[in-house]
Amino acid sequence: MSETRTIKVDYLARVEGEGALYVRTEGDRVEEVKLSIFEPPRFFEAFLLGRDFREAPDITARICGICPIAYQMGASHAMEDVCGVKVDGSLQTLRRLIYCGEWIESHVLHVFMLHLPDFLGYPDAITMARDQPDLVRNALRMKKIGNALMRLVGGREVHPVNLKVGGFYRTPTAEELAGVRADLAWGLEAACEAGEFLAGLDFPGFEMDYEFVALVHPDEYPITHGELGSTSGIRAPVNAYDRIFREDHVVHSTALQSRLTDTGRPAFLGPMARFALNRERLTPQASDLAQRSGLGDVCRNPFKSILVRTVEIAFAFEEALRLLDVYQRPDASAVEAAPRAGTGFGATEAPRGICYHRYTLDDEGIIRDAKIVAPTSVNQASIEADLHGFVQNHLDLPDDQLRHRCEQAIRNYDPCISCSTHFLDLTIERR
Amino acid sequence: MSARRPTLAVWKFASCDGCQLTLLGCEDELLAVADAIQIAYFPEASSAMAEGPWDLSLVEGSITTPHDAERIREIRRASRHLVTIGACATAGGIQALRNFADVEAFTRQVYARPDWIKTLATSDPIAAHVPVDFELRGCPIDKAQLLEVINAFVYGRRPQVPQSSVCEECKRAGHVCVMVAHGTPCLGPVTHAGCGALCPGCHRGCYGCFGPKETPNAPALSAWLEHLGMKREEIVRVYRTFNANSDTFREESLRHERDTDHQG
Known part of the structure; x- marks a missing residue:
């Protein structure tokens, strides 16, 4: 008779939001893997109906306190798409700049406070700070600089007040932005230094044949713009999103799950996908750090996502410095967007991957239909596939070690459960 | 002097995580706070989850499920002091827009299998x-x-948090009044202070993130909003955001909704 084992985590720590894990094995076979999301649903897509199109950035920001810019900007792009207006020049420079701030604060939070304690054997960054005070202090300072950039352009780090459809309420002067330059230069150096330390960590030998999906842009490492691209050769405009992905409702999750329509395979979104599809467009020092970290052209070991994320921190600092150089305060703080009936699409690269928005407006600009897809809900299927593969390869590990590795495998994705619930509890059952 | 540090727990209900992240956003103060108090239960930041009871529980998020209604009672029983942090925990949050609608219709709008929710x-x-x-x-x-x-x-004292309006913060910051000078609709006169009048500083009107101030006169403000050309349905919406379920904002939005209905 084969032995049944279950491994459970009822409330996953160091992830944003509420989830659980359940794994059941029979003998030497993994039978069932469930990443459960019990975060209560909040129904954003329902209560956006009947609202004015100009309200969408402030309302959708409240989906996530960690990546509000991803929602504000995705919603704004979709509305501008409906209205037929284009935001470019210095306004686009400012949008990319504040998004760099969001990448920095979100990535630094995850790399040093949520993910690194797994590798160094601490329960949290505060305990880690007793043995590694400089590492934690430098991380907090980097995070603070990301937040300062959010405040400088957006007025506030959580739920910024200064962004709107068409641009901004008030644009900062070049002198105001110049105040953060020395900190950004320090941050770039600190990120590169931290990246070298992190490259020396012990990584489990584990690779998967992922289909990476990210925005691809001919001239820049993608943040605010690009076409949908994948490692299997998909190239399509953002408005093809609903044809490329299908969404399923599964019983163990309040976050809808996504798969690629053609193959039924899970898609992998986020830093590793962006890196795989856009590596050659990294800024010089970030590209150099990627090389020194041994990442090659593509990284397929999800445990090494911490290195890719750190490369992106360096990139965000370096890119922010470049944007400061080219910024000139525009004459108008926003492009006028007059409503008209139609459907618009928007997708940007949130810290965790593509965040997709689609809205239909009537001729008075009232929202009649809304669809928002958070990257974590797309990544659910990849996380479950990773857990299946990892547990299958490590059935010899005792339960507590296996449970710890499973939690780490989930944290590899920096899952944002609060976002994805339209998301986690670990149970491993061995039979 | 007692050597035991007070214990802190941070809890999450329906929310965006932004308020509990504000604690991790205290980059300059976080390590000092962790010296003064024992952060005993904070699953979003630590996998060490100590058993209660706790001296201070910070609660983020609103109650939206039968399970959460039970969970908050257990947390209250195990907490010496319980403080709500943010609009969700204090007023029901943006998700309280369901209180004005049919939640079953909401579920059907978002989920293929509403019966699983x-x-x-x-x-x-x-x-x-x-x-x-x-x-x-x-x-x-x-x-x-x-x-x-x-x-x-x-330290066992009452928090010193001003109960006045955004207007007072706005005047102290030296901003030009966006409503008087530019005719921009602004909730500043009825909204609780705390943000530092960020929006007028960005040349936009306050949109009520901190909810109603103590003894607000919302009908007087609504009359001004109408005078500035806002339609009744727009006035309904302006009170119906993150603090839609707080008494003053709820009553004011319902009053205008009724009037809109009468106009047919």
């Missing part, structure tokens, strides 16, 4: 379910106010 008809503030010792406003909360509240409860 367990949710309450309303999104409730924590105080609707258990006694609360202090309510900290904001969507999101302000970092300095959070540190003040933690400090006050550690």
Whole structure:
């Protein structure tokens, strides 16, 4: 008779939001893997109906306190798409700049406070700070600089007040932005230094044949713009999103799950996908750090996502410095967007991957239909596939070690459960 | 002097995580806070989850499921002091827009299998379910106010958090009044202080993140909003955001909704 084992985590720590894990094995076979999301649903897509199109950035920001810019900007792009207006020049420079701030604060939070304690054997960054005070202090300072950039352009780090459809309420002067330059230069150096330390960590030998999906842009490492691209050769405009992905409702999750329509395979979104599809467009020092970290052209070991994320921190600092150089305060703080009936699409690269928005407006600009897809809900299927593969390869590990590795495998994705619930509890059952 | 540090727990209900992240956003103060108090239960930041009871529980999020209604009662029983942080925990949050609608229709709008979703008809503030010792406003909360509240409860005093309006902060900041000077609709006169009048500083009107101030006169403000050309349905919407379920904002939006209906 084969032995049944279950491994459970009822409330996953160091992830944003509420989830659980359940794994059941029979003998030497993994039978069932469930990443459960019990975060209560909040129904954003329902209560956006009947609202004015100009309200969408402030309302959708409240989906996530960690990546509000991803929602504000995705919603704004979709509305501008409906209205037929284009935001470019210095306004686009400012949008990319504040998004760099969001990448920095979100990535630094995850790399040093949520993910690194797994590798160094601490329960949290505060305990880690007793043995590694400089590492934690430098991380907090980097995070603070990301937040300062959010405040400088957006007025506030959580739920910024200064962004709107068409641009901004008030644009900062070049002198105001110049105040953060020395900190950004320090941050770039600190990120590169931290990246070298992190490259020396012990990584489990584990690779998967992922289909990476990210925005691809001919001239820049993608943040605010690009076409949908994948490692299997998909190239399509953002408005093809609903044809490329299908969404399923599964019983163990309040976050809808996504798969690629053609193959039924899970898609992998986020830093590793962006890196795989856009590596050659990294800024010089970030590209150099990627090389020194041994990442090659593509990284397929999800445990090494911490290195890719750190490369992106360096990139965000370096890119922010470049944007400061080219910024000139525009004459108008926003492009006028007059409503008209139609459907618009928007997708940007949130810290965790593509965040997709689609809205239909009537001729008075009232929202009649809304669809928002958070990257974590797309990544659910990849996380479950990773857990299946990892547990299958490590059935010899005792339960507590296996449970710890499973939690780490989930944290590899920096899952944002609060976002994805339209998301986690670990149970491993061995039979 | 007692060597035992007070214990802190941070809890999450329906929310965006922004308010509890404000604690991790205290980059300059976090390590000092962790020296003064023992952060005993904070699953979003630590996998070490100590058993209660706790001296101070910070609660983020609103009550939207039968399970959460039970969970908050257990947390209250195990907490010496319980403080709500943010608009969700204090007023029900943006998700309280369901309180004005049919939640079953909402579920059908978002989910293919509404029968798999367990949710309450309303999104409730924590105080609707258990006694609360202090309510900290904001969507999101302000970092300095959070540190003040933690400090006050550690030393057993009342938090010093102003109850006045955004207007007072706006005047002190020296901003030009966006409503008087530019005719921009602004909720500043009825909105609780705390953000530092960020929006007028960006040349936009306040949109009410901190909810109603003490003794607000919303009908007087609504008359001005009408005078500035806002339509009744727009006035309904302006009160119906993150603090839609707080008494003053709820009554004011319902009053205008009724009037809109009468106009046919």
